[in-house]
Amino acid sequence: MQRKILIVDDEPFMLRLIQHHLENAGYEMIKARNGREAIEAAIRERPFLVVMDAMMPNMDGFTALRKLKEEPATRDIPVIMLTANPHKFGREEAETSGAAIFLTKPFSPTQLLEEIRKHVLDIEAQKV
Incomplete structure (x- = not known):
């Protein structure tokens, strides 16, 4: 199964934090800094999941x-x-x-990983 996740946030610290935890869990990261970049990256890269901040510039x-x-x-x-x-x-x-899911910042990286794992299981179950 593809393990590529698009993370979208205009705060460099938040991008690095999420990237660190997800890469350590074995996921490949694609990063975007606003909604416009997110749409372009999602169409181009076809991630299996997007993690996106609500408040960002441009879009x-x-x-x-x-x-x-x-x-x-x-x-x-x-x-x-x-x-x-x-x-x-x-x-x-x-x-x-x-x-699919709504999380309020600050959130724990463990909580985010748990939500992602649930989605991975749901996606795999749908393929059976």
């Missing part, structure tokens, strides 16, 4: 999520949305936009 994560779900090449890729401001970008908006 926020929810706009990018909706565009990913409209695009035939990317509509089936599960997206985990992250936000530091759940009052502005909440769980309901994440779910109606098509997010």
